Amino acid sequence: MSTYILDGGLSTQLEAQGVDLSLHPTLWTAGLLSSSAGRAQLSRAHQAYVAAGCDVILSASYQTSPSLDPVSAGFSLSLALAARDAAGGGGPKALPGPRAFASLGPWGATQADGSEYTGKYPAEATEEFLLSFHRERLALLLGSCALPPDGLAFETVPSLPELSAILQLLAGDPLAAWVTFSSPDGAHLCDGTPFSAAFALCAASFAADEERYLGLNCVHPSCVAPFLDVLLPLARAAPGAIRGVAVYPNNGGTWNAGARKWEDAEEGEGFGALAREWRDRVLAEGLDFVVGGCCSTDAAHIRRLKQSLS
Template identity: 35%
Template sequence: MAVENPFTRFGGRPVILDGGLATDLETHFGKDLSGGLWSAKLLREDQESIKAVHRRYFDAGADVATTSSYQASLEGFASVGISHTDALRLMRLSITLAIDARSEHMANRPLKDTRPLPLIAASVGCYATLLADGSEYTGIYPADVTEETISAFHISRVMALLGSESPTSTTQHHQPDIIAFETIPSLLEARALALACSTHPILSTFPSWVTFTCQPNGRVAHGEKLADCIAALDIAPSIVAVGINCTDPALCEDLVRIAATAAKGRTVIVYANSGEVYDGVRKTWIRKEGVVGGPGWYAECARRWVEAGADAVGGCCRTGPEHVRAVFEGLRG
């Protein structure tokens, strides 16, 4: 059975993604996101702020909301004393909050705005989110972590998000439009996702995207070629979009060209960080000398990414609604 690509609803126009959810929670709402759960901690502590961030991105022009579940996992919630039942509820809540924000936005959208209904992308961070050690930027996992280990981890998280944790689950809740496997750092994890999305009865029929965190010279964080990582996904038709995220914007134009060639008709996505570098030890972002990083500069980067072959563009860490608004105005305004 063919899997529908939800990006096709936009008719070939550049799709505008949202920006950094955690960034806006920290900078605009003053939230402390320290700890292993990152923004997912607010699923229990402050749900209204999460919904408000989604609204801010929709109002800025985003066609896609990425849920607050990037760092959320059953194991991660258990590590801070949250029960299995409550962890499942919180993970599903991340989708409901985004959908509710979309409904509120649509109720207040001007009638002259005829853009399609925005998509809800359920965020599933890489295996590094379980380790909470910044290894999404290196791809260096413990030696005993195998392709099967990573595949099982992702299947468990997606089933929790979709309310299909077990074959007997009858939980009914809102569903996302697409699964977003984000910040994938290695060929090993690409193969694990391909395995999961080609063999699992639900993942093989539910649309998803896979985006990689990259370094210079067309390589992903762990060092393999981006083209090889994308090619590894070919066995999974349900992976309808591929690309780059949380990567230096200065690298993305060349990376998009590589992704567009390797995509074989799939949607090409890019959402970079602000140009700063993450220090996984100190858990802080460091500004690079000579990087502008402002909304106008970022929008010009996005324009070049579209010219290079990107179909969907947005922001990742350290970008906010002002960046998304500038991208929207530059491409669609």
């Protein structure tokens, strides 16, 4: 059983570097992919997280959609892979250096309306529609980059239909992968589905020899302990269903979709002390633990998190 440090919010690190992301209200960080200056800032952000001690970094593809041009889509993976390679990473996780995962946000993230935090999708966003979206977007990303990522990160999944679509796409895929959910309380997806039902769907889909993780991202840190209260007994009752747990909360606060900003984020040392408790609970179950930060966390937060867990 091992602990792996994930990076923090790519947007937050970019803002710390002086980037004005309000210029890209729909594509957000992916909006930087179309210019050499933007790509240079993304590379700098990836490098900052590697320097902070990350074992896994995520590509700038969270809000990409099938409509993004292939050249820009390819840059999202190639920039993360270049940062990984410069640090001597890649390949099986036993090797030194970081791994680079493709960040794959939910359909709601491409709508720029905050629906990834509510699960309130329009009627036309059926499971079949969502499967088509995720399949086309993944094909675009993988097909536009010469090398594959080390894994896939399906993030901020707010609803059971979207989870079902993702699991169909993941079936039999040899790449490492995780699914992390958005949640209002740590016990339910944003659409009200109990995590027990989500776990049952995942356990029925994942194969024992696959590297699969379940977790939370972009939630308040207080949601993680209730999530572990639900997940760990279920994982204990279904040994081998998952390889580990991935959690990367925000630093507190609420996303204001209209103003396109995080409000009331907490200051100070972040959630390092809580992360030690989460780690100990997960490792005690014989599972790997991936921990990092999401929105309102930057490389400085991740450096402190790593020090807290050392």
